[in-house]
Amino acid sequence: MDVIKTQQISARPIEKVIVHPLVLLSIVDHYNRIARDTRKRVVGVLLGSSFRGTVDVTNSFAVSDSDLNGYIAVPFEEDEKDPIIWFLDHNYHEAMFSMFKRINAKEHVVGWYSTGPKLRQNDLKIHELFHNYVPNPVLVIIDVQPKELGIPTKAYCSVEEVKENATQKSQKVFVHVPSEIAAHEVEEIGVEHLLRDVKDTTISTLATEVTSKVAALMGLDAKLSEIKSYLELVIDGTLPLNHEILYHLQDVFNLLPNLNVNELIKAFAVKTNDMMLAIYLSSLIRSVIALHNLINNKMLNKEHEKAEDAKSTTIPTAVGS
Numbered sequence: 001m002d003v004i005k006t007q008q009i010s011a012r013p014i015e016k017v018i019v020h021p022l023v024l025l026s027i028v029d030h031y032n033r034i035a036r037d038t039r040k041r042v043v044g045v046l047l048g049s050s051f052r053g054t055v056d057v058t059n060s061f062a063v064s065d066s067d068l069n070g071y072i073a074v075p076f077e078e079d080e081k082d083p084i085i086w087f088l089d090h091n092y093h094e095a096m097f098s099m100f101k102r103i104n105a106k107e108h109v110v111g112w113y114s115t116g117p118k119l120r121q122n123d124l125k126i127h128e129l130f131h132n133y134v135p136n137p138v139l140v141i142i143d144v145q146p147k148e149l150g151i152p153t154k155a156y157c158s159v160e161e162v163k164e165n166a167t168q169k170s171q172k173v174f175v176h177v178p179s180e181i182a183a184h185e186v187e188e189i190g191v192e193h194l195l196r197d198v199k200d201t202t203i204s205t206l207a208t209e210v211t212s213k214v215a216a217l218m219g220l221d222a223k224l225s226e227i228k229s230y231l232e233l234v235i236d237g238t239l240p241l242n243h244e245i246l247y248h249l250q251d252v253f254n255l256l257p258n259l260n261v262n263e264l265i266k267a268f269a270v271k272t273n274d275m276m277l278a279i280y281l282s283s284l285i286r287s288v289i290a291l292h293n294l295i296n297n298k299m300l301n302k303e304h305e306k307a308e309d310a311k312s313t314t315i316p317t318a319v320g321s
Contacts, residue, residue, distance in 0.1 A: 014053060018180055019180070020056075020183055021183050021190075023046070023058070024152070028142075032144075046110050046111045046113055047059040048107060049106060049107065057110060057140065060113060061100065078122060108134070111134065111140065112137065117145075118141070119156070124174070138157050139157070140153055140179065141153070141154045149215060153179045154176070157177050158173065159172070
């Protein structure tokens, strides 16, 4: 434990968590090896750096309760019937971190991850354990089987909840922290090559682009529906008014173009007409090429039939002679 405690991590409150693609790939691989098709979750340690309230998660290593197909993992166990009972091997965790530190000394323990998919009763106890390694650890829940569009990560940190009644003892609670997916240029190139390898070659580029556009529009529709639901709850008095959220929404509306401007309407019309003209010409060219291929095919079949007829008429003459 002394090796881990020597790291210098700021105790400043966490404002944002950035998760890199390598971490997501490692967690998905960990889940598929250990807990696929089961109700269990997998747990691991997050490595990275923290600067001015932003936690940059660049690496991770696994924590699990089993060893499958030679996949070595840190022993972690929890009782499914009694979630309060759990166990984590400190020695193995510290040995793994010391080996990672030899590769990259700038990476420190910044928290831990879980495949949840939601918070559990013993998460606060596990989170308290990581306070021995970092002043303000972060918990990132990764949804390895997302059913909705959006970022598959949810980040949390713990804060002390002070009771209004002085006789009641304060306790730790989880609060949500904004999270995002980001990558360095080298990581982007690696992810791009990985996506090329898993891409279905039978699907055309146009179909892929259309699918991406549809997915993006579905994600936008989901976000707009979420904003609408939030505003309706605020109007009904179910949720308290949050001025910061309203300021961000006002910025979004201010950035939207004014569709009542004649120049903008004309520009949209010209752009749409250009696209429709390209689509029309493409359809005409495809029709002409298909008709040309049909004519060539009929000509080849006709020549083949003539050759077959000539061959059938010459065979009896040769036999008679």
